[in-house]
Amino acid sequence: MAGDYSRKTFDQEKHYSGVLMQQGRVQLDADWNEQLAIQQYRTETETTDLVxxxxxxxxxxxxxxxxxxxxxxxxxxxxxxxxxxxxxxxxxxxxxxxxxxxxxxxxxxxxxxxxxxxxxxxxxxxxxxxxxxxxxxxxxxxxxxxxxxxxxxxxxxxxxxxxxxxxxxxxxxxxxxxxxxxxxxxxxxxxxxxxxxIAPPTGKLNVQTKRNTNPKDPCALPPTSGFRRLENQLYRVEVQQGDNRTVGTFKWSRDDASVETRIEAIDGANLVVADLGRDSVLGFANGQWVEIVDETATLTSRPNALFQIAAIDVDKQAITLNSSADALKANQNLKLRRWDQAAAALAMKPAGAVGDWIDLEDGIQVAFTEGSYHPGDYWTFAARTATGEVEWPPFAIPNDAPLPQLPAGTKHHxxxxxxxxxxxxxxxxxxxxxxxPSLTEITADDVQFNNTACQLPQAQTVQQAIEQLCQNQQGHCTLTASPGPGWEAVFDKIKEGQDAQICFKVGDYVLSKPVKISHKGHLKLIGGGPGTRILAPRLEVGLVFESCASVLVQDLYAEASNALKPILAGVSQLNGVLTFLSCPTVEVEHVKLQCGPGAVRTATCLTVRNEHKTPGSVRIRRCDLQVGHQQQGILLVNVTTALVENNTLRASSTRQLNLSSVVADKQQRAGLRQLLFSKAVLNASKGGSHNAEITVGDQRLSFKTLSPLRKAWQQLLTANPPLPNAAPADLQTHIKKLANRLLVDEVFRKTVPAFNQAIASLATQTQQVAAQGITVGGRTAQDIRVLNNTIVGSLQGVHVGLSHEQANHEDVDQAEAVTIAGNTIDVVLLPTASKQDRHGIFVGNCKSLLIENNNIRLNRLPDTDNFLIDGIRVWGNLGERLMITKNYVASADGNQKRSFVVGIHVEPLADKPRNAQWVVMWNMAPSKQTTVIARNGTLNVVGTNTP
Known part of the structure; x- marks a missing residue:
């Protein structure tokens, strides 16, 4: 694209820093365009020096x-x-x-x-x-x-x-x-x-004015010498076909290719245009060569072929070309641009030409050097009547020794x-x-490290060098793992009961099956940050540590993409990308984990599981977990102490599930069916929660369904009637079977467009949702602390609850002390979640409990407005201390009608112990129905808002 400019004067070599205006002078476009070019050069150079x-x-x-x-x-x-x-x-x-x-x-x-x-x-x-x-x-x-x-x-x-x-x-x-x-x-x-x-073009253009070298009168300027036009011009020479000058072609314009008009319609060789130009000089005429410019050709640097104007109809503002342009009529932003050469695109090196110079017009000549050329490369130069010369390096008058120049544009980065x-x-x-980083956030991770003297493995920043020096102080790497096939054999080198520190180089560690590391001593796995990647693309589980004295995993990335079926033989419980079984001490720090999606909860990002008689301790800090759809972030079973702190857990958006995967699970299918058909009542009075009604014989059935399906049900039942004289119970069963068939039978569903569209809309969520964020369960837990974590896009945020099947109801599992504080929890409610547990924070069976300063927000997706859900729920056998304080529990969009049904719900199963303190105070919980519910005990509610 080019504009109507007088000339372009910016020259980097002159080092000008600004253009200054003088009083009473003529204002020229070239001066102010040079000011922009100076500023742009300064900005880009300065940014490159900094970034x-x-x-x-x-x-x-x-x-x-x-x-x-x-x-x-x-x-x-x-x-x-x-x-x-x-x-x-x-x-x-x-x-x-x-x-x-x-x-x-x-x-x-x-x-x-x-x-x-x-x-x-x-x-x-x-x-x-x-x-x-x-x-x-x-x-x-x-x-x-x-x-x-x-x-x-x-x-x-x-x-x-x-x-x-x-x-x-x-x-x-x-x-x-x-x-x-x-x-x-x-x-x-x-x-x-x-x-x-990325190689730039190497071909150059040279420009000169043709002069009479033998004038009769040396004091007179011959009429054939220099630039001979009567007006000043800004010429543009542009490459039409690239490669080299042997096959390359070019086109040129004396007005910087600024003469153009918008094309309103194309019909074969006939064009209807917005205008025919300003006048006879800056307009279109018979015999001129033109180019149809469109958005695709411009943005892909593939110029369209040139056409010649055969005729012009001034009254109709129509132009007839020498050939059809129908192939371009569907393109966007069509314009017609005039070029001034006397033929189609000109050869850079005409066959049979003597020398390299090519005549343009009125004394101007151009020449192309050997080299490479790209379509769209261009040069501009001003021609002035006052001097009879062109402005071309070295800008001498007369310019007897012009210098070839690289293209002025277009410059690609x-x-x-x-x-x-x-x-x-x-x-x-x-x-x-x-x-x-920004200047105020520079850390040691951002400063490069000269590793020539120290030669620390993979240390590229000051932070990595410091960490490796710290590791060296604690003990050198026992083993080093390198990317490539068979890398997992490094674990085979560790004998039973032996301690080891394994250092992982940066790179991809691909697994075709889970790796099980059993009965080792104290293990440390140290990676090089996110660049150390353990990848299990077809697995649910990556690494499994069993019966090791302790395990520390630090500074690496691990991913298992398949959560559709369990793969770890002999273990039916939920397993993680990293799984720890019966390991007394587990620490995971600075680790990024990702697990794949599934229709039902079958996998986690991280699992720690112990026998309840031999629980262990866990510390998970500053980790980043990408949780697959309907999967779980962190699962801890039977732990004495657990610190889960400063982690981020987000529902992953890398892979969606299709409808067939969703309805294959009975629980998901039941949730969808309830949206199609629920709360059925025979011959009910008008009103209530019903919004649909069908009639079969003398039976009238009212029920709840999705709004777009209110009338579609009667049409479906007419086409698929129940058996004659069906009883009311048989009628409801028939409708449930139809609903199930609509969900699982794609061929049948497509015969009913209203249901097909509604079900597809329900199954394809705008965002994926994790089933649970952080879960602590089993039969044993002493000191549980869940602090300052961020959980985004989960059906359940934090779940702490101990229980087991028991014959004697007095034998109750209780956590000793639970603290859940400073967490930010974003709960997302799916329309398929009607049969699933859902809440922001849940705690069951606990002797001492503090839930403090948590920010819990609820996002209700469409068709979930009537779902019951609590913000904070405490249930079961409770001990002497219960304090829920300074929490904010609300709807994400600020609409109280779409918030949690109950903000804080406390439901003890036994009487309050003597001298116990159960307090709910200073919370903000604008809820849909009730702020605080407390049953079977005395609960002091202080300063907690009500709807």
Whole structure:
């Protein structure tokens, strides 16, 4: 895109820092455009010096590449990124195929799972990458936008005058298949394909004016010498076809390609345009060469072919071309741009030409050097009648020794975002972005470390060096694990009962089956941070520690993607990516874990399980857990002491479940069925909670259903009637069977569009939800502290409860002391959760309890307004101390009618012990129905708000 400018004067080599206005002088566009160029150069240079060639702020996930859904559905996270000083922004998460400035993303590297060619537009959920390594990279540049691209630029108060243009930053996320050298490729590896991609053009343009070298009168300027036009011009020379000058072509304009109009319609070779130009000079005429410009061609740097004007109808504002343009009529933002050469695109090196110089017009000549050229590369130069010369380095008058110049634009900026590797349908990803902190948040993690002298393994920052020095003081690494096949054999080197410290290098540690580490001594597993990745792509469980004296896991990432079926042989309970069985002491710090989704709760991110007669102690601090849909974050069973502190647990958004997976589980299916049909009453009076009614013979059945299905039920029953003379109970059974059939039989469901649409809407949630965040259970617990954790997107936040099947009701399991304080809990209520436990905090059977300063918010998804749910619930046999204070329990959207039904619910099963203190005070709990409920005991309620 180009504008109507007089000339472009910015020259970096002159080191100007500003443009100064003088009084009473003519104002020129070139002066103020140079001021913008000076400021832009300063901003980009300064940003590059501070951030580096590329950088992403640490406090956002800008342009983080992810993998979502089956196959290789690439996602791009919202945020900011700087590339060579240019600011790129994305306001919301998108997929590779939804990029705002990439209208036709390449699908060259994708194939369908069955091997057939990809569709267009591609179905991202069905696509997989071909086996190989790929760099995901960012290509960013700036383009000019005028009022034809953005009508809001015009000022209607001035009669929609054409005043200014705008600079727009454009970016695209692309892929390039790369060939790795020896060893496993990483983000820093050299790739010839990448070097070729980012290589700038090397071809140059030279410009001169043709002069009469033998004038008859040396004191007179011959009419054929120098620039001979009567008006000053700004010429633009632009590459039409790239590669080299032997095959390359170009086009040119004497008005910086600014003569253009909007195309209103295309019918074959006939165009209807918005206008025919300002006048005969800045307009369109027969015989001129024009280009149809559209958004796709502009954003993909693939210019369309040139057309020649065959005729013009002034009255109809119509232009007839020399050939049909129907192939472009469906494209967006169609414009017609005039070029001034006398033929189609010109050859950079005409066949049979003597020398390199090519005549443009009126004494101006251009020449192209050997080198590479890209479509869209351009040069501009001013031609002035006052001097008869062109403004071209070295800007001499006369300019007898012009110097060839590289293109003025378009300058592209590149950076690596991720390295993706695909093998037999399994896709792994390395984040290649470089993160930088704000100046006020710089830590030792952000300062690079010169490792030449110390040679600490994998130490790249001051923080990593400090941590490794601390580890060395405590004892050197007994064993070192390295990425690659068979890495898990490192555990076989530890004898039974032997202590060991295993140091993991940065890299991917892939598992094809769970690894069980049994009967060892005191173990320490130390990774290199999130770059140390234990990956179990088809498993529920990654590492299982059994009967070890103690286990410390620190500074690594572990992921198990399959929660659909249990895999650990002989163990039927919930297992985690990291599972600890009968280990007296377990510590997990600075660890990031992720488990996969399932229709029902079958897996956790982290499980610690002991026998109740030999409980153990647990400490889990500063960990980041991504919990799969309907799965559990932390599960602790039979622990003496537990400290769960400063962790973040979030429902993972990496993979969704389809409807068939959801209804395969009986509990999930029952929840969906209850939304379709519930609270049935025969021949009920009008009103109540019923919103639907069906009639079969002389029987009238009222019930509750989804609003869009109120009338659809009668139509469904008419098409699928019960047996004649069916009893009322048989009628309800028949309807339940129809509801079940609608859920499980896809063919039947599609015959009833209203039900098909409603059920699909229910099963496909806008967000995934974890079943539980932090759970402590079993028969034994002494000191349990759950402090300052953040739990986001969970049906249950914190659950602490001891119990077992017992013949004697006096034999009750009770936790000694439980403290739940300072936690932020975001509860999400699913429409399928009508049969599931749900609450913010639950504690059952406890001698001493403190629930303090927790922030609990409830998000009700559609069709859950009538679900019962408590914010804080305390139940069972309670001891002498019960204090619930300074908590905030409310709806996330501030609507009290969508909040918890009961804010704080205390239900003792036995009388209050003598001298006990049970107090609920100073809480804020605006609830849908009741703020505080207390039964079977004396509960002091002080300063707690009511609805």
């Amino acid at each position: 580096g060639a590329t950088g992403v702020p640490k406090n956002n996930d800008g342009f983080k590449i992810g993998l979502s859904g089956p196959g290789s559905r690439l996602t791009i996270a919202a945020g900011r990124l700087y590339v060579e000083g240019l600011l790129c922004e994305l306001s919301q998460d998108v997929t590779y195929f939804q990029q705002p400035c990439y209208p036709a993303p390449s699908i060259a590297y994708f194939q369908r799972q069955l091997g057939s060619p990809p569709t267009s537009p591609p179905d991202a959920g069905q696509l997989t990458l071909q086996d190989g390594s790929y760099l995901v990279y960012l290509d960013a540049w700036q383009r000019e936008i005028n009022f034809r691209d953005d009508p809001h630029i015009q000022e209607v108060a001035l009669g929609e005058a054409d005043t200014t243009t705008r600079l727009q930053t454009v970016w695209q996320v692309r892929l390039v298949k790369v060939t790795a050298g020896s060893g496993a490729p990483d983000c820093q590896s050299a790739f010839p394909e990448w070097d070729q991609l 590149y950076c690596r975002l991720a390295l993706v590797q695909a093998l037999s349908g399994v896709v792994t990803l390395q984040d290649c972005r470089k993160l930088f």
